[in-house]
Amino acid sequence: xxxxxxxxxxxxxxxxxxxxxxxxxxxxxxxxxxxxxxxxxxxxxxxxxxxxxxxxxxxxxxxxxxxxxxxxxxxxxxxxxxxxxxxxxxxxxxxxxxxxxxxxxxxxxxxxxxxxxxxxxxxxxxxxxxxxxxxxxxxxxxxxxxxxxxxxxxxxxxxxxxxxxxxxxxxxxxxxxxxxxxxxxxxxxxxxxxxxxxxxxxxxxxxxxxxxxxxxxxxxxxxxxxxxxxxxxxxxxxxxxxxxxxxxxxxxxxxxxxxxxxxxxxxxxxxxxxxxxxxxxxxxxxxxxxxxxxxxxxxxxxxxxxxxxxxxxxxxxxxxxxxxxxxxxxxxxxxxxxxxxxxxxxxxxxxxxxxxxxxxxxxxxxxxxxxxxxxxx
Numbered sequence: 001x002x003x004x005x006x007x008x009x010x011x012x013x014x015x016x017x018x019x020x021x022x023x024x025x026x027x028x029x030x031x032x033x034x035x036x037x038x039x040x041x042x043x044x045x046x047x048x049x050x051x052x053x054x055x056x057x058x059x060x061x062x063x064x065x066x067x068x069x070x071x072x073x074x075x076x077x078x079x080x081x082x083x084x085x086x087x088x089x090x091x092x093x094x095x096x097x098x099x100x101x102x103x104x105x106x107x108x109x110x111x112x113x114x115x116x117x118x119x120x121x122x123x124x125x126x127x128x129x130x131x132x133x134x135x136x137x138x139x140x141x142x143x144x145x146x147x148x149x150x151x152x153x154x155x156x157x158x159x160x161x162x163x164x165x166x167x168x169x170x171x172x173x174x175x176x177x178x179x180x181x182x183x184x185x186x187x188x189x190x191x192x193x194x195x196x197x198x199x200x201x202x203x204x205x206x207x208x209x210x211x212x213x214x215x216x217x218x219x220x221x222x223x224x225x226x227x228x229x230x231x232x233x234x235x236x237x238x239x240x241x242x243x244x245x246x247x248x249x250x251x252x253x254x255x256x257x258x259x260x261x262x263x264x265x266x267x268x269x270x271x272x273x274x275x276x277x278x279x280x281x282x283x284x285x286x287x288x289x290x291x292x293x294x295x296x297x298x299x300x301x302x303x304x305x306x307x308x309x310x311x312x313x314x315x316x317x318x319x320x321x322x323x324x325x326x327x328x329x330x331x332x333x334x335x336x337x338x339x340x341x342x343x344x345x346x347x348x349x350x351x352x353x354x355x356x357x358x359x360x361x362x363x364x365x366x367x368x369x370x371x372x373x374x375x376x377x
Contacts, residue, residue: 005203005210017205022091022173028200029074029089031211032171033057036077038200039087039169043215050079053143056124061108062115073108076124080143082156084121085167086112092174102182105168109193113166117346118158119309151292155272155283163276165192175199175216183217192277236273236280241300244280249302253351256360257298260284263364267371268294283307288374295370303348304363306330311370312344316377329366333359 007015022028032038033054041050059076060069075087088105090097096104129136140150160166170179175197183197196217203210234240238261246254261282264271268284272294280300286293291314297305308326311317317326323343330336335353354360 004205005212007205007208007210015206015208017203017208017210020202020204021093022202025089025091025094028091028171028173029057031200032075032087032089035211038211038213039077039085039171039198040213040215041079043213044167044196044218051143052077052079052085053125053139054128055121056128059124061111063111064115071108071111073112076121078121078143078157079167081160082153083160083165083167084112084116084157085169087169087171089171092172092176097170097172098176098178099182101170102179102186105170105195109166109168113161113164116161117309118154118161119313121157122154122313152272156275159274159276159281162279163192166194168193168195170197172197172199173201180216184219187217188219234277234280235275236282238271238273238282241273241280241282244300245302248300249351252355253302256351256354259360260296260298260304260364263367267368286371286374293374295367297346298351299348302351304351304354305346305348306338306342307346308343309346316373317370322373326366326370329369330363333362333366335359 004019005017007017009015022031036052036054039050039052041052044050055076055078057075058072061071061073062068063070073086074089077085077087079085086105086108088101088108090101125139126136128134129139137150140148140153144150144153170183172179175183179197183195186195196215198213198215200211200213203212236244242254242258245257261271261284264284268286270285270287272283272285274281274283281297283294283297293314294310295307297307299305306326308317308323311326312323316322320343324340327338327340327343330338330349333353334356336349338347338349354363
């Protein structure tokens with residue numbers, strides 16, 4: 001019995017198509033970049049099919065904070081829920097597809113959630129669009145719809161990374177049984193991360209080509225665990241944030257955060273509250289001239305995060321000297337010693353650093369200066 005694919009043309013002619021291996025791994029990778037739907041988003045989630053946004057091919061990844069790039073993931077996608085999706089492509093003829101690729105992928109994922117700032121992911125996406133002559137806003141619209149909130153999407157990407165909510169996909173023309181079993185086992189154990197294998201067989205005949213994807217690794221136990229984890233995802237608000245901060249740290253730190261919040265209501269009047277399952281956050285936002293600015297974030301684990309990475313993409317803080325001036329003002333606060341290399345990152349400071357009124361005033365004065373500079377620009 002033939003294991004091929006049969007195509008009936010409009011004139012009734014039957015075309016028998018035989019399975020054929022891909023010419024090279026590069027050809028295989030190019031197909032995925034050009035046709036992301038081959039990742040079978042409807043099989044990954046049949047109730048809410050996954051849609052894909054290509055962020056980058058050969059997405060470089062460091063192994064330490066501020067370190068040089070050590071690895072590269074074959075493809076990095078985001079789905080419509082801003083879940084980072086790492087894709088490794090191997091042909092079945094590559095012996096690494098059985099076991100070695102699993103350790104490789106887990107190493108990538110473990111470092112991605114720590115050392116891949118969302119601003120870098122956004123920059124990779126912009127570079128990909130520019131290289132292809134595409135408009136990045138149009139590409140986001142195709143994923144989110146014309147009413148989609150771009151800034152919220154990137155913020156959700158950050159939250160997903162920090163929560164370890166990522167997806168790992170092994171893609172091959174044939175998934176060996178050893179890899180199937182490993183993927184099933186890991187997918188049952190990992191939460192909120194998801195790990196799957198996508199087999200994409202190629203059939204050719206009479207000038208036609210057919211690609212048939214099939215997803216492996218979704219046992220019923222794994223599906224149940226992912227569902228529970230999804231339900232547990234939390235939307236923070238002012239009440240729940242301060243209740244959690246007070247219980248995890250202390251009343252003094254909660255009061256410091258409250259004073260920062262009260263200051264922000266007059267200067268950065270819109271608030272974006274996080275959705276982390278464990279850690280709550282809020283970002284005071286200034287909307288001005290079609291741009292959104294959020295210089296700081298406050299977290300329930302008791303830290304203030306300075307958002308240099310977000311600021312550096314917008315005037316006037318795309319000027320390095322402006323970021324250095326903000327750094328100088330922050331480092332005047334007793335107990336704050338942010339290194340200069342951090343002006344492209346998101347350094348954090350313990351809330352307890354501002355327990356003395358003069359220290360808190362220096363922080364708020366620095367943020368007042370930020371707001372003034374933004375409005376002047």
